[in-house]
Amino acid sequence: MIYHRLSLLPDDVSIIDRKYIFRAAEEKSKEVLISYNELIEILIDITIFTLTIFIVIKFINRFNRKAQxxxxxxVKRLIIFSSYLK
Structure with missing residues (x-):
């Protein structure tokens, strides 16, 4: 879905080359950054993961309610049956 919308960007704009720099490179340290491509991939993965957990918990609760x-x-049938035996 999101990649389809990103394909509508002009040809000179590439999301793969874009990045967000948290800390610029200094003498003794490297540059700390995340590319937009990785960020979008992580957000999609998290969304799929949380949706899966939500659905599994929903099914577990539904089956527990049916079992209860x-x-x-x-138990009600057993009580009614035992009342006939008296």
Whole structure:
């Protein structure tokens, strides 16, 4: 999705060559930077990961609620059945 929108950029603009510099290179230290390409990739990965975890937890909660409902229904049937035996 995002790459399709980025393809609408003019030909002289390349996202691969763009970068954000946190700290410029000095005498004894290297330049600290992140490229926009890496940043977009990381954001997409995080979004996919969190969405996957959300869906898995949602399914687990749904199955737990169904199991609890079946358990409650079975207990009610057992109580009704035991009341007939008295």
């Amino acid at each position: 409902a079946l358990k409650n229904k079975a």
